[in-house]
Amino acid sequence: MGRGRAAATGDDTARDRAFRAELVALIPHLRAFARTLTGDPTAADDLAQEAMMKAWDARASFEMGTNMKAWTFMILRNQFYSEKRRSWRQSQLDQEAAERTLVAIDDPAAPVALNELRLGLGMLPSEQREALVLVGAGGFAYEEAAEICGCAVGTVKSRVSRARRALLGILERGDYDRDGAAAGEAMGSILAHAERLSGVR
Amino acid sequence: MKKPLKSSSALDEARLRQQAIGAKLRQMFDDVVNEPVPDEFLEILRRADGAEPENG
Numbered sequence: 001m002g003r004g005r006a007a008a009t010g011d012d013t014a015r016d017r018a019f020r021a022e023l024v025a026l027i028p029h030l031r032a033f034a035r036t037l038t039g040d041p042t043a044a045d046d047l048a049q050e051a052m053m054k055a056w057d058a059r060a061s062f063e064m065g066t067n068m069k070a071w072t073f074m075i076l077r078n079q080f081y082s083e084k085r086r087s088w089r090q091s092q093l094d095q096e097a098a099e100r101t102l103v104a105i106d107d108p109a110a111p112v113a114l115n116e117l118r119l120g121l122g123m124l125p126s127e128q129r130e131a132l133v134l135v136g137a138g139g140f141a142y143e144e145a146a147e148i149c150g151c152a153v154g155t156v157k158s159r160v161s162r163a164r165r166a167l168l169g170i171l172e173r174g175d176y177d178r179d180g181a182a183a184g185e186a187m188g189s190i191l192a193h194a195e196r197l198s199g200v201r
Numbered sequence: 202m203k204k205p206l207k208s209s210s211a212l213d214e215a216r217l218r219q220q221a222i223g224a225k226l227r228q229m230f231d232d233v234v235n236e237p238v239p240d241e242f243l244e245i246l247r248r249a250d251g252a253e254p255e256n257g
Contacts, residue, residue: 020250027242032233049245056249114232117225136223137230164219171222191221 019059022068027052029069029138030076036133037080039122047083051076067144074148077130116186120170124163131159132167 030051034044055072121129134145146153171187
């Protein structure tokens with residue numbers, strides 16, 4: 001054993017290597033999904049690392065060739081909710097942190113729209129937020145999102161549509177309350193940005 | 202400050218706003234996707250992999 005051990009289990013090794021390569025390619029996406037769930041970069045990376053390791057440990061149960069992105073997102077999501085149950089107080093602390101951030105971004109020249117979208121997203125019920133993120137940003141089909149969230153396709157559809165309505169309302173009314181002064185400005189800023197993105201002259 | 206016209210185009214405007222939010226949401230997600238992955242991730246995975254260091 002130990003030194004000079006030959007690669008006796010060649011098939012397993014090759015499979016592990018393929019799995020590992022695919023998992024590594026998914027890390028950026030896991031980080032992004034974790035960021036939207038936790039709202040905090042450090043906590044998000046902890047969560048993404050835990051999910052990555054859980055996926056690695058469970059690699060034998062993964063069927064190569066099926067959707068590893070959806071599979072790892074499901075693992076990450078389950079991990080998030082099991083931790084959240086253990087530390088529900090954390091979400092209150094997060095809320096306070098978000099409110100402090102709110103005060104901190106008072107510079108009207110700052111690119112606030114992204115911050116405000118983030119805050120608005122944070123105000124949605126978590127099941128609406130994750131549905132919107134998976135479908136609206138993560139590029140998942142409703143069916144895949146349903147699998148990740150462990151619910152019916154129709155449920156995902158209604159969550160996404162409620163999330164879109166609620167988010168629009170929050171951004172338009174300025175419900176995130178930055179001093180009352182800039183209510184509605186976030187929407188204007190998002191729109192202006194979108195027009196630039198879509199190449200309006 | 203002029204307010205946008207609230208006319209029969211209100212629905213179109215709502216749709217435009219939804220599209221704008223959608224684009225921003227994707228940007229928010231993609232911004233993180235495009236960040237360089239912290240070394241920690243690969244180190245943890247390498248350790249778990251049981252792979253011996255290249256120049257061990």
